[in-house]
Amino acid sequence: MLKVGLLGAGRIGQVHAVNIAGHPGSTLAAVSDINAPAAEALANRFGASVRATAAIIDDDSIDAVLIATSTDTHSDLIEAATAAGKAVFCEKPVDLDLARARLCLERAEATGRPVMIGFNRRFDTSFSALKSAFEAGEIGKGELLSITSFDPAPPPLAYVEVSGGLFRDMTIHDFDIAQWLMGGPPLTVSAKGSSLVDAGIGKAGDVDTAVVTLTYASGAIAVIRNSRRAAYGYDQRIELLGSDGLLQVENVLEHSVRKSSAAGVTGAKPTYFFLERYMPAYAAIWSAFVEAIDGGGPVPTTLADGVAALAVAEAATESVRSGRTVEL
Numbered sequence: 163m164l165k166v167g168l169l170g171a172g173r174i175g176q177v178h179a180v181n182i183a184g185h186p187g188s189t190l191a192a193v194s195d196i197n198a199p200a201a202e203a204l205a206n207r208f209g210a211s212v213r214a215t216a217a218i219i220d221d222d223s224i225d226a227v228l229i230a231t232s233t234d235t236h237s238d239l240i241e242a243a244t245a246a247g248k249a250v251f252c253e254k255p256v257d258l259d260l261a262r263a264r265l266c267l268e269r270a271e272a273t274g275r276p277v278m279i280g281f282n283r284r285f286d287t288s289f290s291a292l293k294s295a296f297e298a299g300e301i302g303k304g305e306l307l308s309i310t311s312f313d314p315a316p317p318p319l320a321y322v323e324v325s326g327g328l329f330r331d332m333t334i335h336d337f338d339i340a341q342w343l344m345g346g347p348p349l350t351v352s353a354k355g356s357s358l359v360d361a362g363i364g365k366a367g368d369v370d371t372a373v374v375t376l377t378y379a380s381g382a383i384a385v386i387r388n389s390r391r392a393a394y395g396y397d398q399r400i401e402l403l404g405s406d407g408l409l410q411v412e413n414v415l416e417h418s419v420r421k422s423s424a425a426g427v428t429g430a431k432p433t434y435f436f437l438e439r440y441m442p443a444y445a446a447i448w449s450a451f452v453e454a455i456d457g458g459g460p461v462p463t464t465l466a467d468g469v470a471a472l473a474v475a476e477a478a479t480e481s482v483r484s485g486r487t488v489e490l
Contacts, residue, residue, distance in 0.1 A: 314393075
């Protein structure tokens with residue numbers, strides 16, 4: 163049984179707590195958070211203890227930590243936990259700064275302890291089915307990838323100000339999916355962004371609407387479209403055009419009923435947000451982590467994957483700032 167310490171009891175920490183406690187191969191041993199009432203409430207819910215972060219990391223009886231704290235703490239906690247001999251599961255991104263993330267990778271790899279980054283979308287059943295079909299050669303050579311990722315509404319400005327920006331916070335999932343499907347990082351990154359949804363986001367130095375174009379050594383192209391606002395719900399689609407065909411993943415809808423009448427054809431909206439859309443993927447990625455640690459095999463989404471996605475995010479940020487295409 164994998165004994166796990168959870169660092170962070172906020173919204174995403176609560177999602178992970180459910181999966182840790184619900185998995186037959188793991189147990190939630192301890193919880194820490196700078197918000198003591200939040201830590202206490204979550205720990206009480208699952209019969210865990212409330213501990214200081216350092217105490218959890220230093221406790222030899224705890225096998226792994228799950229890091230769900232603010233991004234600016236991730237690298238420090240990864241380094242401390244791996245140095246203490248623990249396996250680590252960390253939410254994205256690795257850091258707000260690429261140089262710091264690279265140093266974290268170097269230090270964590272030196273310990274030999276596994277670090278898995280929470281790119282849960284790879285574990286969505288539809289996305290993984292598309293990946294499998296592509297790898298099986300069902301559409302031939304991949305030539306044009308299109309990823310649509312629209313949130314239903316922007317996050318609070320207080321969150322935007324510490325998030326690292328749209329590309330590090332939101333698009334980083336899409337950068338990882340593109341890398342996963344295309345078999346490696348792009349050669350060039352070109353991005354355009356605007357603040358159209360919330361003027362406060364622009365004042366904070368960020369964008370809320372963006373298009374990113376990635377080019378690859380094969381000549382293939384990927385286009386990512388992001389928005390912090392989609393009035394109809396959480397829009398998550400992938401389209402991959404190959405030399406012999408097309409693979410598509412459509413939205414997950416609130417229900418599958420369609421009404422056809424003389425007035426037209428109508429159906430349900432997409433599920434509202436990421437908790438509804440990706441909850442099964444969060445459970446699947448935790449299962450993959452437990453299986454990797456128990457079996458002594460490699461974790462499927464590595465710290466190096468997290469650093470690679472962050473490199474693309476920084477390039478996109480620079481492209482918007484400079485108006486130029488950035489080479490990686």
